Amino acid sequence: MIATIESAVTALAMMAVQGTLLALVALVLTRGGGLRPAWQAAVWLVVLAKFVLPWGPTMPWSLADVFAHLGDDAGGGPLVLGHAKAAATAASPALASAVGWIAIAVVWLTGTAFVLGRALHADRATARAARGGYPAPATAQQLLHQLARRVRVRAPRLVVGDPSFGPYVVGVFRPIIAVPAALLADQALLRAALLHELAHVRRRDALGRLIQLAAVAAFWWW
Known part of the structure; x- marks a missing residue:
């Protein structure tokens, strides 16, 4: 032992x-x-x-x-490697x-x-918060699918999450992107945030996180 x-x-x-x-x-x-x-x-x-x-x-x-x-x-002798x-x-x-x-x-x-x-x-708390979010509006969903086709990944689920968190993605095999409600009002910021999270999905960063x-x-x- x-x-x-x-x-x-x-x-x-x-x-x-x-x-x-x-x-x-x-x-x-x-x-x-x-x-x-x-x-x-x-x-x-x-x-x-x-x-x-x-x-x-x-x-x-x-x-x-x-x-x-x-x-x-015994000590005293030279280090023999x-x-x-x-x-x-x-x-x-x-x-x-x-x-x-x-x-x-x-x-x-x-x-x-x-x-x-x-x-x-x-991680479980973050994933639970994402799964508990409500579906994003149709306009945000449409934007997500457009961007997903652009970066050549399958569009993940998009939800509106806790406003105290910024945009994030969870899940290895069934990724979920969660965005705060305030982000939905600015299409430019929403687009940038979704592209960033889709890059995580494409690189399989959730697996790298493990x-x-x-x-x-x-x-x-x-």
Whole structure:
């Protein structure tokens, strides 16, 4: 059990390091302004995927080697990285080390559960508010269908939502666009808002939001 916890924690640490390095590369690519918004979103989606996927480039050393060396009671010797440490890491950990790994796992799981629960609660409240909205007027529906054909997506459901929220879209497979009633009085603003939300629908940003949520929940400590 302790070995499993140790492997999971060190894998998370390595994923965090690799994801951060990839995020720095993405930051350089997107800050230049040469990429279209859709490509920028795709680049950051790759970064988020890297944070939640355990795969990464093979390295001659790992964080497990470093942790094993730091916890080595013998100390004093040079840091040896590589397969030479396999025998040391395979040994049963001392009681203090086992308690430490369990404490790290408990803290991580507690933080992950808290972040995930809070985000899911907020998302469910937003989705519930959108589903509780009343259908938008026919003129707004007609405008939505025209814009949807323009951007080549299936027109989602359009509702008038809570006036305290701005325009937003919810749902992965059956998206709903909610707009405040005040926006219906200005066709130019409504058109811009609908185009913006349809861009989210076309890029499947709701799915990206799920990946983002998984990354934030797993790496709340980073």
